[in-house]
Amino acid sequence: MKQQMSLQTEIAAQEPVLRPLLQEYHKIPSSYIKEVADIKRVLERWVADPAFELDFNKSPKEAIASLGVAVTPEEIYPLINAEESIKLVNSMIAGDYTRFPLSTYRYKSFIAEKLEQRKRIRDESRCSNPEISTWRDRQIKRCVNELGLAKSDAIVHPPVAFELSKGCTVGCWFCGIDAAKFSSNWSYTPENALLWNEVLLVVKDFLGTSIKNGFLYWATDPLDNPEYEKFLIDFFAVTGRCAQTTTALSIKDVDRTRTLLNFNRSLDLHIDRFSVLSLNMLKTIHASFTPEELIKVECIPQNREAKGKQLKSNAGRARIYAAKKSDELTKGQQGDTIACVSGFLFNMPDKEVRLVTPCQANDQWPLGYWVLGKAKFNSAADLKQILHEMVNKHMKIYLRLEDRIQLRQDIKWYTRENEFILNSSQLSVTFANQKNPTALMRMLETGDYTVEEIALTREKYDAINMSVTLYLLDELFSGGFIREDPNFKTDRIALKEKISLQITL
Ligand code: SF4
Secondary structure, rough: OOHHHHHHHHHHHHHOOOOOOOOOOOHOHOOOOOOHHHHEEEEEHHHHHHHHHHHHHHHHHHHOOOOOOOOOHHHHHHHHHHHHHHHHHHHOOOOOOOOHHHHHHHHHHHHHHHHHHHHHHHHHHOOOOHHHHHHHHHHHHHHHHHHHHHHHHHHOOOOOOEOOOEOOOOOOOOOOOOEEEOOOEEEOHHHHHHHHHHHHHHHHHHHHHHHOEEEEEOOOOOOHHHHHHHHHHHHHHHOOOOOOOOOOOOOOOOOOHHHHHHHHHHHOOOOEEEEEEHHHHHHHHHHHHHOOOOEEEEEEEEEHHHHHOOEEOOOHHHHHHOOOOOHEEEEEEEEOOOOOEEEEEEEEEEEEEEEEEOOOOOOOOOOOOOEEEEEOOOOOOHHHHHHHHHHHOOOOOOOOOEEOEEEEOOOOEEEOEEEEEEEEOOOEEEEOOOOOOHHHHHHHHOOOOEEEHHHHHHHHHHHOHHHHHHHHOOOOOOOHEEOOOOOOOOOOOOOOHHHHHHOOO
């Protein structure tokens, strides 16, 4: 132990204990990257393979050696044992880097950096256009409330995604967005390349620099398109960032994947992702790429054996298997969605754009996202007009007096003296100091009243100044509590239909 500590002190004297590996990737010594990458490899196998876990528990050194990495069991224990893990975190909080192997601290710091990066990307994806950014902020708040803190923390709400194929060849049974069977690719012809670059510039006009957090797949696998890399290079040229790649086809053509990873690594700090569909696939990935090559690649364990440690979202096609494969899926109403975009979703072969945002997957929205608008375009000029219309129609900054409003349908409310409480399946929010909250809740529940009518009614019957009600309603709207799903129309309803309702208040 003494030896270990003096060695660590020595290393610390030469270079900082912890380095931002993602941010300063090109400046980090290769020995540092190797330490972290080797630990990452052991954990990838530990999460995905119960047989490896058994071997590790019986004979940790031999189990690790079988992976061909130079890691000791002591480097791994604090990362898989709950009690040790707490001690590790506490010692990092205290700034004490002597209790565990230095490499373990470095791995943990790498994970923290990835989480930080996720937060940074969410912040960066907020664009300068006030309508779009206010709308997106509201959807983020709604998602926190509707999907829960843990799930919503993992969603960065990128403002745009582009599909470069129609359908997907992989056909995962758990596909959360129920990708159609593959039918065609969008080729990088001179004509398409021109349109592609024009589309990117139009979208950039709307989203500003936040376009850089877009990506080039959705219900598609990017590597299905043999010219994906050409589109990616254009995306980089226009946005200044190489879009993240997520693929389930990482081992279909290892040389192609390696070239792509090298290209991505050479450009910036993004994380790429491999979807791991089977244990054999993980073994092939590990045999094909060194741990260092995969330092910026998350291997997502989707294989059946990982079920105890990694559940898939009960959304899209997975919903069909909810009973049969229940041990691999979340139980429903737990933030079930794999959708992440709050913004524009393009299918380039169809020249179609949709306005989407994540939601809990249910019978109404089985794919776990709303489609608020959809249109086809033939040219960049066309697209510009369409995006303007989508923004004007769906992305309000404030409620208008004439808007008919209703609480979100998943919200249950109750009142207590001078407060009302809004409960969703995941969170409960209390609004205190409210006069006659029950009357307000009843009006908001029916969805039959406009903002103005609610404010006037409260002024007349409860002597609440209109401005107070307008402020409160706007607070509820910007907090994501008021319905914006595509099935709700905010137009006025005929007065006579309301008279009977008014009497019941
Ligand atoms: S999860 Fe991804 S790879 Fe699998 S079918 Fe859906 S889009 Fe294709």
